[in-house]
Structure formats: C-alpha cells, structure tokens
Amino acid sequence: MKTPKIAKHYQKIDAEHFDLKTVYHWVDKQPGTLFYVLCNNAKAFLKRIIKSNTLIEAAGGLVTNQHGEHLFIYRNDKWDLPKGKIEKKEKTKIAAVREVEEECGIKVNKLEQKICKTYHTYIYKGEVVLKKTHWFKMSYNGNAKLTPQLEEGITDVRWFKAEEVSTIVKNTFPSIIDVLEKEELITSREVLL
Missing domain, CATH: 3.90.79.10 (Nucleoside Triphosphate Pyrophosphohydrolase)
Structure with missing residues (x-):
C-alpha cells in the first residue's frame, strides 16, 4: 500500500467494497475533488475492476x-x-x-x-x-x-x-x-x- 505523496488533497475511497458503477456516479457528483483507492495489490485490484466491467x-x-x-x-x-x-x-x-x-x-x-x-x-x-x-x-x-x-x-x-x-x-x-x-x-x- 502506498498513499499518494499529496494525499492531503485527495479523498480516499475504500478498496474492499469498491464497485466502479456506484463509485463513478458518486465521484461524478463531486467535481473538482480528487480521489485515490488504497489497496494491497494494485495489479490485482485493477484486474478485478476490468473483469467486472x-x-x-x-x-x-x-x-x-x-x-x-x-x-x-x-x-x-x-x-x-x-x-x-x-x-x-x-x-x-x-x-x-x-x-x-x-x-x-x-x-x-x-x-x-x-x-x-x-x-x-x-x-x-x-x-x-x-x-x-x-x-x-x-x-x-x-x-x-x-x-x-x-x-x-x-x-x-x-x-x-x-x-x-x-x-x-x-x-x-x-x-x-x-x-x-x-x-x-x-x-x-x-x-x-
């Protein structure tokens, strides 16, 4: 896990219950806000997102x-x-x-x-x-x-x-x-x- 260097400017999103379809609409309603997802294995997380979308x-x-x-x-x-x-x-x-x-x-x-x-x-x-x-x-x-x-x-x-x-x-x-x-x-x- 690696937090962005400028994390104080970002809002963290929970990786464990991450659902792209839900998160997309939520993030879209917050223009100008920056986000990051903190996870143990970024490649595995991305594979999971790709597979489910x-x-x-x-x-x-x-x-x-x-x-x-x-x-x-x-x-x-x-x-x-x-x-x-x-x-x-x-x-x-x-x-x-x-x-x-x-x-x-x-x-x-x-x-x-x-x-x-x-x-x-x-x-x-x-x-x-x-x-x-x-x-x-x-x-x-x-x-x-x-x-x-x-x-x-x-x-x-x-x-x-x-x-x-x-x-x-x-x-x-x-x-x-x-x-x-x-x-x-x-x-x-x-x-x-």
Whole structure:
C-alpha cells in the first residue's frame, strides 16, 4: 500500500467494497475533488475492476512537430489528445496512428515508442465503461492545415509549445495529465491543486 505523496488533497475511497458503477456516479457528483483507492495489490485490484466491467481498448498519440510543438484536440469542452477505439483485429500501433490522422487531418511521419497506458471511465450507451488507452509518441514534419474531425465532436486542433501546456492542464482530463507527466511536459500533479 502506498498513499499518494499529496494525499492531503485527495479523498480516499475504500478498496474492499469498491464497485466502479456506484463509485463513478458518486465521484461524478463531486467535481473538482480528487480521489485515490488504497489497496494491497494494485495489479490485482485493477484486474478485478476490468473483469467486472466493460473494457473498451483505445489508442492514441502525443504528436510533436519539427518545431517542438505538441498536437491537441478540443472535444466536449476539454483539451485532449487524439485517440480512439481499436477496431476488431487491428494492431494497437496501427490504431493509434489511424486515430491521430483521422481526428486531426495530418499524416504521421513516424511512430515512436509507447509512452504509457491510461484508464478512465465514462458513460457509453447508458452503461459505465472502463477505457484503456495505449499512448505512443509520434512525429510530424509538415505544414498541412489541421482539420478537426467534426463528426467525432472535435471542434479545434492546435499545436502548443511546451511552455503553453499549462493552458491545457487547466482544462483537460486526469488521464491526459498522466501522459503529459510521463513525457515531462508537466513536472508535478501539484499544478492541478
């Protein structure tokens, strides 16, 4: 068991009686509050959650251009990274590139290493689901006009310099913070508090 370093800013959720469907609705009614689950074995706990819920697998990318800027999309009133569901029998890396290209209207030049996996929950067809997203670094060397995929609810696609990422952090999802932290575009979750 490991309590978060900044636990004083978080509310603890009991792991023993944890039910994602119940907890999701309870947490959703407390915007701006941060939570953590303290358990003996995080991998076993996650396996239990995955087994008892619908899991949707997705892939996406953190794209960097030749000027060192990073590509973000604006969807559902939040800044996000391009990502989407992996199609049946599709390889994860292929899905990541396809989703970036579809959602942003560019052609990825290079798929690089995997960054991390993130998990988040949301309502899909009236049911609480768990989404596992595989994130990859990608490179783009071009000047094509960015085109948001409007049918996916994306209203803006934009390049941000590293020093501008703090604007994103103020209006994004915790799973995106995980990716940005892993890639050292932000150095601490303290920026969220």
